[in-house]
Amino acid sequence: MNAVEFFHYPRDGGPSLAWGVRVDGVDLRARTAWATRELWRPELEDQFEDQERESAELIWRQHEGLGVLDFAEPPFLRTAGRIPLLGCLCGIWQCRPLTARVETTPVTVAWSAFRQPGREEWGELPLGPFAFGRPAYEAALGSPTALTVDPLGPVPAGLGV
Numbered sequence: 001m002n003a004v005e006f007f008h009y010p011r012d013g014g015p016s017l018a019w020g021v022r023v024d025g026v027d028l029r030a031r032t033a034w035a036t037r038e039l040w041r042p043e044l045e046d047q048f049e050d051q052e053r054e055s056a057e058l059i060w061r062q063h064e065g066l067g068v069l070d071f072a073e074p075p076f077l078r079t080a081g082r083i084p085l086l087g088c089l090c091g092i093w094q095c096r097p098l099t100a101r102v103e104t105t106p107v108t109v110a111w112s113a114f115r116q117p118g119r120e121e122w123g124e125l126p127l128g129p130f131a132f133g134r135p136a137y138e139a140a141l142g143s144p145t146a147l148t149v150d151p152l153g154p155v156p157a158g159l160g161v
Contacts (some may be wrong), residue, residue, distance in 0.1 A: 018065030
């Protein structure tokens with residue numbers, strides 16, 4: 001089983017909060033950046049010739065957490081179907097979300113078949129699947145940690161194309 005942690009953090013340093021997710025202690029945005037790095041390569045090699053730093057920043061920050069106020073209930077509560085896990089960096093979560101198929105049983109919650117609907121040509125992303133114990137999942141969702149800063153941190157070395 002994987003471990004999941006939900007948290008809230010300030011968006012763009014302002015008062016608006018976003019939902020963050022860690023799987024096995026790693027921010028889902030970081031996992032997505034590493035999983036999509038090679039998929040970005042054809043597009044970014046032309047756009048950012050010899051500018052590894054700019055391409056790395058774009059890949060690292062391609063997603064934002066879902067806005068806390070955008071949902072009456074967090075989508076993570078849905079028990080079946082495709083759900084958004086991360087939103088677009090522009091702040092409009094529907095623009096280019098990261099989605100996953102969720103399946104639940106009385107004892108587990110599973111996320112699989114990760115996709116970015118705005119980039120259908122990428123198909124299913126090399127990310128997951130993840131399976132969580134349902135009681136721990138629901139407990140984590142029911143008491144998200146409140147952070148004062150975005151925990152994603154700086155772009156790691158070697159991420160750019």
